[in-house]
Amino acid sequence: MDGVQESGRYVGEPDGLNRLWTPHRMAYVGGENKPKDSSxxxxxxxxxxxxxxxxxxxxxxxxxxxxxxxxxxxxxxxxxxxxxxxxxxxxxxxxxxxxxxxxxxxxxxxxxxxxxxxxxxxxxxxxxxxxxxxxxxxxxxxxxxxxxxxxxxxxxxxxxxxxxxxxxxxxxxxxxxxx
Structure with missing residues (x-):
């Protein structure tokens, strides 16, 4: 599946889980469209x-x-x-x-x-x-x-x-x- 990676290849301690990366969510997490002030x-x-x-x-x-x-x-x-x-x-x-x-x-x-x-x-x-x-x-x-x-x-x-x-x-x- 595209976007899924084995956890052991990209983290410090393998935990047996796969990771589904969702880079599109970074817009929200990074505050895109969020006001810089409260005005x-x-x-x-x-x-x-x-x-x-x-x-x-x-x-x-x-x-x-x-x-x-x-x-x-x-x-x-x-x-x-x-x-x-x-x-x-x-x-x-x-x-x-x-x-x-x-x-x-x-x-x-x-x-x-x-x-x-x-x-x-x-x-x-x-x-x-x-x-x-x-x-x-x-x-x-x-x-x-x-x-x-x-x-x-x-x-x-x-x-x-x-x-x-x-x-x-x-x-x-x-x-x-x-x-």
Whole structure:
């Protein structure tokens, strides 16, 4: 298999495991598209709404928040609900933004159910750098569709996720069923 190497040839102590190298993930690990500072002009979540839906991978827009595909998804269909306002913490948003984010989350789940028939969902927010937020300066909520058995050896052992669909195609698929 291309990209798989015997561990004993490239590490200090052989451990009997093969390695599946995924150099494309270095863009994420290395911070590609991550803002250099917390200012709005550097923030991808502030820039995305100015792009076309296709270029920004936007699935839907509300009055106070929008729904976008994750550029570095955990699973196919991994969406984020993002307020237009540049705030970092859930405690900083208004009740109106909170309600719209909740409504968009429900609509995202319905669209994902219609388009992809997941068995379940992970929904959550990582807030602050210490909380695991990749872009800590701008609040965003993840909606990750899950299927029975989607945690196979690739992500658990190989630290790799096989994605069966291109992001642009997934955006169209979800936008088409969005209500």
């Amino acid at each position: 709005q002009d550097q923030c991808p979540f502030c820039v995305i709404p100015s792009k076309s839906d296709e270029d920004g991978l936007v699935v839907a827009r509300g009055d106070l928040a929008y729904v976008v595909l994750n550029l570095y998804p955990y699973n196919s269909g991994h969406l984020m609900i993002v307020p237009f306002e540049h705030v970092s913490m859930y405690s900083e948003i208004s009740n109106a933004v909170m309600v719209e984010m909740g409504e968009l989350t429900q609509r995202a789940m319905h669209a994902l159910q219609r388009a992809m028939s997941p068995s379940g969902f992970n929904i959550g927010m990582n807030q602050g750098e210490a909380g695991g937020a990749g872009i800590a300066a701008h609040l965003h909520q993840h909606v990750v569709p899950r299927w029975i058995g989607d945690s196979n050896f690739f992500p658990i052992i190989g630290q790799t996720k096989a994605m069966p669909a291109l992001l642009a195609n997934t955006r169209v698929q979800l936008a088409d069923v969005w209500e």
